[in-house]
Every structure is written in structure tokens, then in C-alpha cells.
Amino acid sequence: MIGARRNTRLWGVAALLCLMTALLWKPSPGAAEPAKTLIEIQRPGPGETRRIEVPANATLKLLFDANKAELIVETKDLVIWFPDDDALIVLQDLLLRSDLSTVDFVIDGETLHAGDLVDRLLPAGATGGGDPVNQIEPAAGGETGGGNSLPNLSDLRHTGRDLLFPLEIERKGHPLYSYLLFAGASRDERDERARFKSAVKAYVSQVRTTEALQKSGAAPASINIFYAPLKEIFEDTSPASMRLHFAQRSADEQIEILTRLYDHARAEVLMGQLRLRGNGPFIVSVLRPLSDGAVDQDEAFLVQDLSSVPPKLVGLWIDEFKRQVVQEATDSPEHLRRFALTLRTKISVLAEGFAITKSAVAEMFEAPKEEDGE
Amino acid sequence: MKWSLDLGISVVLTVIVWSGFYFTFPNEPLGAVETVFVLVVFYALVKLVRLAKKHLASSEKANLE
Numbered sequence: 001m002i003g004a005r006r007n008t009r010l011w012g013v014a015a016l017l018c019l020m021t022a023l024l025w026k027p028s029p030g031a032a033e034p035a036k037t038l039i040e041i042q043r044p045g046p047g048e049t050r051r052i053e054v055p056a057n058a059t060l061k062l063l064f065d066a067n068k069a070e071l072i073v074e075t076k077d078l079v080i081w082f083p084d085d086d087a088l089i090v091l092q093d094l095l096l097r098s099d100l101s102t103v104d105f106v107i108d109g110e111t112l113h114a115g116d117l118v119d120r121l122l123p124a125g126a127t128g129g130g131d132p133v134n135q136i137e138p139a140a141g142g143e144t145g146g147g148n149s150l151p152n153l154s155d156l157r158h159t160g161r162d163l164l165f166p167l168e169i170e171r172k173g174h175p176l177y178s179y180l181l182f183a184g185a186s187r188d189e190r191d192e193r194a195r196f197k198s199a200v201k202a203y204v205s206q207v208r209t210t211e212a213l214q215k216s217g218a219a220p221a222s223i224n225i226f227y228a229p230l231k232e233i234f235e236d237t238s239p240a241s242m243r244l245h246f247a248q249r250s251a252d253e254q255i256e257i258l259t260r261l262y263d264h265a266r267a268e269v270l271m272g273q274l275r276l277r278g279n280g281p282f283i284v285s286v287l288r289p290l291s292d293g294a295v296d297q298d299e300a301f302l303v304q305d306l307s308s309v310p311p312k313l314v315g316l317w318i319d320e321f322k323r324q325v326v327q328e329a330t331d332s333p334e335h336l337r338r339f340a341l342t343l344r345t346k347i348s349v350l351a352e353g354f355a356i357t358k359s360a361v362a363e364m365f366e367a368p369k370e371e372d373g374e
Numbered sequence: 375m376k377w378s379l380d381l382g383i384s385v386v387l388t389v390i391v392w393s394g395f396y397f398t399f400p401n402e403p404l405g406a407v408e409t410v411f412v413l414v415v416f417y418a419l420v421k422l423v424r425l426a427k428k429h430l431a432s433s434e435k436a437n438l439e
Contacts, residue, residue, distance in 0.1 A: 315402070316402055340399075341398075344395055344398075344399060344402070347404065348408060350411060354411045354414070355407045
């Protein structure tokens, strides 16, 4: 009986030792480690977006001047952005990987573990999928790498427009992303169409292009990028060349193209990310690209519903939007002006009804006169 | 001639409002129909105020009697 109990105890100790060994055992780095896959990353062409799926045990060798690039931590991707020509390298789903420690970067001959790099870029306590945008100062080129910063809206000074072509993702590095969204007019709804056309007209004529602002020295971090989704102008052409083609057109032609080829489907998808109801037009602003996913309830966003604004006043509301964005950033209240604009819109809406009534009454009195004349 | 006085007050108020909007939003000043609408609203308001005053005065007089 005593021997049987001792045997059981021995087996128990042995099982415990096995379990502890299994838990503590780690493959030693060296001979047992699988060979690293070397991936050489060239700089993409201007405006080009290159997506790379990084395998486990990979060494990513950057074959470009790292001083000219910025690293941005997106929800699940690590993005290398070239502000000069807006080229992007997207390292897809890199931040979701459990084997991130097996990936290395070689930057200017220096080897950095991907895990260390990401830890330095992410703010303390941030999880991979949580924060909207974590804009990162250049970590490459030997600069102090810990320069991580949350979106700094106090730098926001301008609103610049840009187009969003199908399957294209938004440019990185902007503190605020705004969109002109219109899901399409209801059948025979002439007013909705007129309102949208006015919005497009104001969008083209009152908002400068992001490219023009950047050429004039505005940093991307100071620009609220204002997108309008557009269908492909030509097939089999890159977004960069379509953008160039669009920019070369006159303002009237741009308005015509935008009205004709506006991507209502994409607009509807983007509106869905904010759970907006109705056709719009809406102007929405969020702190991160809307294409990244639905906006959570605790995320900050701004919506301007233009669906009840008379077409001729849409331009004023776009102006107001531009002001409001800077005002939000600088905390300078302009409530009186906003009240005046709301009042102005109400007067216009009511006066329209007044005019209809007036013309109806006038017709009532004019009709007998015509009959008398006959 | 009270109606002309009411109209005069309404016109002055409309001019003030029109100028206020003009200086705030010079690109989109009030149009003709909108201006007439504002004028009609002010005229109605002035008339209402006058009627209210008249009503108050008559009720005070009745109370005193």
C-alpha cells in the first residue's frame, strides 16, 4: 500500500517536472532557428502604394534614404510614407502578428528588431487596434526614435482637397480626414441634385488642392485633407495619373467630372462607417482614414449635414466647415457667426416657402384676368 | 397714419438685418424674395407689438374704471 502511494507520488513529480520543462523550454537562438528570409525594399514610384506581406523570420532591408521617410503606425499595418512624392509602403498586418519578434529591419546598415521599433512608436499602453492615428516622427536616420505623438490638431491650419479613387487608401500623416459624401439623389429629386452640384462647385472653387498647399510649404500635419470619392476617369491607369489628368482640367471641367463620375457607392460605404442616414450631402471629419473601419462611439468626429441647406447657400456652409475645423483646433469660438449662418439658412428656406405661396396667390388673381382678356 | 410708421420701423429693421448679413456673408447677401420676407416678418412683429400694447392699455383702463 505504501509502495503504491510512493509510486503515485513519483509519477506526479515526474509529470510536474515535464510540464515545467515544457513551459520553460525555448528554442535556443542559433542552429535550431530557421534561416531568415531577406526582403529588399526599394522606394516606390511617386504616388505609388506598395503592399508587402511580411513572412515570419524575415529581414527587411530598406534600400532607400531613411531620412526621407516617415514611419506611421496604422491600426494593423506599419506604413512607410515618403512625404516628398506621397509614395507608400504598407507592411500589411504586421502589427497583428504574434511572431513580430522574428522580423528585423536593416536601416542604413543597422539592424533593428521590428518588435522594438513598434514598441518605440506606439504610445505607452496603446494596443494594436485601438488608437485612431499615431503619427510618428521619422524614426530612421539615427534620430531619436521615441518621437511618437498623438494627432496634434493645434497644428491644423488648412483644408486641402484630394480625390479618392476606387481601392485607393487615404494618404497618411494628416491629422484630420474629411470627406464630401453623397449617396445619390432619390428619384426625381431635383433639389438634392442641385444641392450636390453646389457642394461640388464649392468644393472645387473654395478649397485648394493638397498638392498646391504642400508645394507652398504647408506640412501634411497642418492640412485637414478633404476627400471626394471619384470613379476611375480612365481604366487601366494609376490613381496618380488620373489625379494629374484631373488637376490639368479647368475648374468647370473638374466640377463636371466630379458630378458625373462621383463614386456614390464608395460614399455610401464611408457613410456606413459613421452610421449616417439619408443621402446627404454630408461633410464628415474624423481623426483617421474612414477606410480603416467603422468609427467607434467614443471616437471624435464632426458631421455637417447639408441635406436641408438651400443649394445657393451650400458654399457658405463649406466655408463654415473650413473655419470650424481650424476653430476646433485653436479653440477660438465663433458662435455668433455660426448663429448668423444658421439664421441666414432658415431665412432662405422660409423665404422659399414664402415665394411659392406668393406665386400661388398671384396665379389665383392673374388667372381670371387672362380669361377676361380672351 | 400708423401703418406708415409701422412700415417705416420694419424697413429700418430690415435694412439693419440686410446690412448685418451683407457684412458677414458678402458672397451671399439676402436676395429680393428673402428681403421681402424679412420685411413682412418685421411688419407683422411691429403690428403684433402695437396690438399687444393697445390691448394692455385698454385692460389697464378697464381695471382703473
